[in-house]
Amino acid sequence: MPKIVDHDARREELLKPCLELFASRGFHAISMREIAKHLGVTTGTLYHYFDGKLALFEQMIDLVLAQDAKAALLEVPADQPWAAKLINLSQYLGKRETHFSQIIHVTLDYKRHEGERSRGLTDRVINAYLDSIQTQLGIVDEAQLDALFSVLLGVIVYRDLRPNAYPIERQLAALQLIGQEITNSLK
Amino acid sequence: MPKIVDHDARREELLKPCLELFASRGFHAISMREIAKHLGVTTGTLYHYFDGKLALFEQMIDLVLAQDAKAALLEVPADQPWAAKLINLSQYLGKRETHFSQIIHVTLDYKRHEGERSRGLTDRVINAYLDSIQTQLGIVDEAQLDALFSVLLGVIVYRDLRPNAYPIERQLAALQLIGQEITNSLK
């Protein structure tokens, strides 16, 4: 019994550094040997804890998701005006930009393997973050939720492709001006 | 007399179908043999026209960029109010959603190879589309341009991960409401 706890603890210990590896290189570009080397173990050990490369990949995503859920709860800023909440959220994303960029890379990578396996994981990832945003900001309109998610996703991807782009908060502020411009233009 | 084949024309002919292959599977996940098979040629022919897998990949991106530049010019909607231009743009993106999704995948994929080679290509891709948007919409503020680019990028990536999300135009409309909500919340 207690062995299982140890086993799981070791498993998670091995899983954690994998996010960066998979995100920075891509699922197919990084080999099991390289992963093992980075973790300071041998491939045999990897296969002792995981059923294969894909299983390792999936369990890593699951672990990240579980950890992010915990982290998100801690950041919920209680009762605040809507705008303040959004600012809080953007600050949080800004601080953890690299982390979320990695998750996006990994998720996009994983989606390409679907068809071979169930496409449930991708949905679970998306829904986890959608739920988190919805809960924190209290958005009810689905289209608004989608739009907001798209913006946040887009900023992170854009800044990954072009690191000297304006940071998240600045872009969100500019977005508001765009909305006004549209409104003006429509009069 | 040589076999009559326009080398460059044939090269582009081979390049065109590669966008979908690379985008849907990823650079490392698809093999030269698979590419050749899809194109109806042998790997030898591929290497007759291209210096290697990476060169093929890069030339494909260059070709797509050149073609998109042409296409963008045709779509310029002349003098219109700002909002109308944006709607036009979103409709255009909506129609070619798959295409742009492929370009994003391919660009993200390519970025991981940089460092080994010059990081110019990624910049060129980003700048090409930034310029196109800037020219068509006449945006002067850089932060606004970044923000708009992020939104469009985000919607495409989001809809790729979750195909039943609201379409681009609907999300842009919802975004305006979000802007208003922020404005209201700030009073």
Place this chain on the structure above:
Amino acid sequence: MPKIVDHDARREELLKPCLELFASRGFHAISMREIAKHLGVTTGTLYHYFDGKLALFEQMIDLVLAQDAKAALLEVPADQPWAAKLINLSQYLGKRETHFSQIIHVTLDYKRHEGERSRGLTDRVINAYLDSIQTQLGIVDEAQLDALFSVLLGVIVYRDLRPNAYPIERQLAALQLIGQEITNSLK
């Protein structure tokens, strides 16, 4: 606990039969698959022990050199008149003619790769055998050493190209007559 295999011992075990393979076919003419097959392993195993074909080739030469150095020490015939020493040497070469023929082939083959890598190996091979001859026969004059080395080298190469040529000892004897003929002719 790891599978009990002495890595270096296994490496040498794999290296030993390679001399004949490389010598009889040539570096470029023999494939890694063929080598693996002859050794009763797979190519994967080969690459587990060696960094590549060239590394395998170089390590093989190094191993042969180390073994020949040991063998040469055993054959040192102590105090004998000069002529007796030479006869001993020629007998030794005669017995191991195939072996030295292989080394010559392999060395000539390797020399063509140099320039890409350090040209040290060829020199080391030549010097190893030059030293051995010098030590055993006590030759001090460099030109004589060169001349003797050339003769021995030449006989081996010649008999490789034309197996029914006279054996080494017989040729050395004939060579003495040639020397006399020259002397006579010079009077």
Place this chain on the structure above:
Amino acid sequence: MPKIVDHDARREELLKPCLELFASRGFHAISMREIAKHLGVTTGTLYHYFDGKLALFEQMIDLVLAQDAKAALLEVPADQPWAAKLINLSQYLGKRETHFSQIIHVTLDYKRHEGERSRGLTDRVINAYLDSIQTQLGIVDEAQLDALFSVLLGVIVYRDLRPNAYPIERQLAALQLIGQEITNSLK
């Protein structure tokens, strides 16, 4: 009819530069495309004149042999004392050292392919040069002929492996001293 002359002339024109290519790189290390490029033609042209890589190789050797036979006749120094003839020969070899080194490389290379084809070519090459030496120096004893051939062969190979070794003439002189030493030692 006259066409055939042109054809053969062109054939020899293509063949001539191949000796250096094959000698410096080795039969298997150089590709038909590389050969074609060096000759300023395409592979198609190569296959127009030759039945394949091996045929090209063999015809090249034949051509070299034919040319060397002509050259050798011109160098025959008529009536001279034996020692003078040998000096003449060694001077001739010294001047054309690179050429003969190439022939040796090519011959050794070719010999490894035999078994697949008739082993006649190697014999023809050896015999051609043996005959030439025999004729020029008037040696009758076969063992002496073998010994002399071995020496000359050995010097060239040795100087190819170690370019700063003493030149041919110097080594031949030293060899005479070795003969005397043996004689002294035998008393």
Place this chain on the structure above:
DNA sequence: TATGAATGAGGCTTCATTCAT
């Protein structure tokens, strides 16, 4: 629990060669 030797399928690439023009 952990090792690392071993596998063999498959990766990218180059080869000698053919053939329509």
Place this chain on the structure above:
DNA sequence: AATGAATGAAGCCTCATTCAT
């Protein structure tokens, strides 16, 4: 006579994975 596009087998090497220890 000459081109160079096209082939497909084979080259070197890496991969995910298994398994005896």
